[in-house]
Amino acid sequence: MEGSKGVVLLNCFVSPFGNRVRIALTKKGVEHEVTSENMVNKSALLLASNPVHAKVPVLLVAGKPVCESLVILEFIDEAFATSGEQLLPADAYARAQARFWAAYVDAKVPACAGKIWLSPAVAPAVEEGKKEMVDVFKTLEAELGEKAYFAGESLGFADVALVTFAPWFLTYERLAGFSIAEECPVLTAWAARCAKENECVSKSLPDPEAVFQFVGGMRKHFGLE
């Protein structure tokens, strides 16, 4: 395998999970290749590297796979500890807070987002997903408060976990008929700040219109529209 001596990320360009890893690798200056996976026709390498979940992202390091995006972020912090700034703070209690909020994102955001983009247009689930999403985002706004980032002054673990959903906001808004900027101005400003102040974020995230087009294709594939 060509990349067996280096760092290779198996990703799909819209994946909020895979794009976390792109941000982390870029932030830490870890040289890597990105291989695009077709999610309706997964590669033999993806299936062999993540037999349990058969999902992106997978990070291959010297051919050895690491799976699950938050696990990969921790791995990057530990395996490339000398490269650039750490994602997790040094203090044990602050680390626990960052992990708590990243786990909150994983427990809540994909579920309500899925109700919006994986339901037929007129399904009651869409309205339900929208309400849940606003609740979840308001909880995150309350935690953010006056801070620039979740852990304070710079982009960290919880920010990276959440910001990769921002390119999907336009899709959620169009499918569920609401405005995240109006409902959640603090979170919207935070997402803009993440991209504006961090090249690792702006360079790693897809264009929201491209996400919308991609999701439209997936919805047709699943017979949802």
Place this chain on the structure above:
Amino acid sequence: MEGSKGVVLLNCFVSPFGNRVRIALTKKGVEHEVTSENMVNKSALLLASNPVHAKVPVLLVAGKPVCESLVILEFIDEAFATSGEQLLPADAYARAQARFWAAYVDAKVPACAGKIWLSPAVAPAVEEGKKEMVDVFKTLEAELGEKAYFAGESLGFADVALVTFAPWFLTYERLAGFSIAEECPVLTAWAARCAKENECVSKSLPDPEAVFQFVGGMRKHFGLE
């Protein structure tokens, strides 16, 4: 608060999540108090300490709360790094593997277990939960293979994440009509080994009959039997 200067665990004695924390604190020799929570009438302290999820376990350290069981295990490893053996290995790749399997347990076991114990006795969900549980346990058996523990020779992070479900096996078996020992002998032997070789496990887990009684009470409370 009496325990504000020490380490206090808010727990419910049957909780697989809370009991992970008991094992970790005991294994590392961290002095602590355990406060029993009534899950149908939660204390003001629990609600104030974990406003986001309102769930056990919560670990209070000098009055500051840490929530989410796997986050707490990482916190214990980091905050009490000098006390006893670490739960996570030293090597970054091995740490990622341990975290992957603990995340797998959290993603899979509570969901299929819930189908068994939170469904009416004759619901199709019970049969579904049983089949999924056997699949999940067989995946875990394949990972375990010939090893004594998930990370090798001693009790570690993934073992602690999973072993706290073992006292519930009797309840799953009785409610869904199957034998975990027959279906999954490798996992059954591993669970017995965890308890036999580690006092921190045997001292932290409830009696399976007590779990069954407790679950029976919960099922009556929820109108399931």
